[in-house]
Amino acid sequence: MTSLSDLPIRDDLRGLKPYGAPTDPVSIQLNVNENTHPIPEAVATDIVTALAQAVMSANRYPDREFTELRESLAAYLGHGLTADNIWAANGSNEVLQQTLQAFGGPGRRVLGFPPTYSMHSIIASGTGTEWVTATRDPEYDLTPATVVAAIVEHAPDVIFLCSPNNPTGTSVSIETIVAAYDATEGIVLVDEAYAEFSDLESALTLLHRRPRLIVSRTMSKAFAFAGARVGYLAADPAIADALRLVRLPYHLSVLTQAAAVAALAHATEMLAMVDEIKTQRDRMSAGLAALGFVPVPSEANFVLFGGVADPQALFHKLLIQDILIRDVGIPHHLRVTAGTEAETTAFLDAMADLQALGRVES
Template sequence: MTSFEDLPIRDDLRGRSPYGAPQKVVPVALNVNENTHPIPEDVAHDIVARVAAAILQLNRYPDREFTELREAFARYLGHGLTPEQIWAANGSNEVLQHLLQAFGGPGRRALGFSPTYSMYSLLASGTGTEWIDAPRDADYELSAETAVAAIEQHDPDVVFLCAPNNPTGTPVSLDTIRAVADAARGIVIVDEAYFEFADPGTPSALELLEGRPRLVVSRTMSKAFAFAGARVGYLAADPAVIDALRLVRLPYHLSALTQAAALAALAHSDEMLAMVDEIRGQRERIVRELGRLGFRPYRSGSNFVLFGGVDEPGALWQALLERGVLIRDIGLPGSLRVSAGTEAETTAFLEAIALFAPSAANRIGA
């Protein structure tokens, strides 16, 4: 059988692997930062009704400008945003891809602060954009001084700030974001995919948009809205940025069904987000209990926790999997990552990992 390496694939794609996490059917899946809470039943019925209405008109192309959806996102985000400042696509990954298609490309460079979301470098590669890894501070933090120094050294065309950061959960201060936005000559993308899980009162980079036409704030419905399967991402930026994205998007890229489902979910945003407080509480419970067990949880503003103090990450990952609990080995030395699930899922994880706490690490595989 021919492999893709035997085909005339682009040279810069040879030897690369596609993005992905292990997909296994287990009782407790806490490995891909999903919102494990189901959509409320009454909301689901409204989504079904709106999608059904859209089906009756599938012989026609959808609204190319997804006007009603942009209006709904502007209302949800607030901060005085207008529909002209909103863009949406099939998941935030496609939003980011549009940005790199418009502002990256051959001969241009994108900068990120490693470790960070691995799709950034893959999207850069797919658009022919050179990817540059810059270091973080201790404990995966990112100070304004460190970030600005990297920008001054590399002079990137695009800067990615994951706030809070994936896979570490580390919050990024508004001071750091402001410093980066003011220092960079290119586009600065603040990826706030997990922002709704931040501690109450945490300011959003949306506060910095006014007067900064090269600053972009990206969001997703996958996490806080429990909408991962619907694939809806969006961003807020200067209207000129939105005009640029129209040049690279595919025609009618958001289906009528996607638009209908997203509008229904946004109409119930209070109910959809009611689970966020519970998830945040389970995150804090994980941090507290992992610390008690002798592991080292890192600071998190997301719906997951990265924790160190793991002698053999692969062995612990496998031991938990054998007990029906799937978490994520992201390749950071001595560390694993777990999503905050329901109370029952969190309990199952904590009970399983307690068997392999540092004081009892010699029992792995027992």
């Protein structure tokens, strides 16, 4: 049987592993930062109606410029943005990929600050962009001085800043983003996939007169739309012009566009669950701390916690109890998504039971 190593694959892809997260069939899935709350029934009904109407035109190609969707996203974001400032794709991963196709590629490099979103480096590899990294400050912080020093050292063409950062949940200050922008002539992309869960100022406030700044967002998290695959960015209109050069034609289906527009029309209802998720996130942090673990303060919909003697052992013990969380590869740490009240209770009860049995150490 032919194996991958037998194929004439690109040399820079040899030995790499694809993105993957455990997909064990369990009752409580708290491993990939999905919104575990269901879409409200009334909203789902309107989305289904929009899809039924859209499918009647599926014999034709969709609007290549997805104009109505860009208008809806601009209205949702505010900040004086218009449809010209918006670009969208099949999940924010495709937005990041198109960004590196346009501004990265062979002979160019993108700077990241691990631990951070694992797809950043994978997308860099897929686009032939060199992935270079720099060390974060204590407590997973990024100060202006640290970021500027890394830019001076590596001279990147693109800088990825994740805020709130996955997997730590920590945010990047406005001052750090401005310092990064002023220190480079390249592209600065702020990945704000979890922005709706944060009370801090968004990088959207910085877009005016900064044509090389990109703010990436997604409908996967706060909008409970992970399965619909809708990501987008806000930037100077010239950025969208650049991405038009590399996107595949008609890359957003008529069904994707219809579903997203319908969901955005119900933004208030869709985002009503955000406060509840933040409540469970904070409850989870407090509960873990009470058990002797060390939760990292989070502005996202998940909690990274330390003080775990054996992360893999704890991961598997929780799995036996029908609870799936995430080992992100940071020594003595695990990450757990903030779910519903019932899911949070089940997780904290399981953690208490395991500690009481002496199966974990803080």
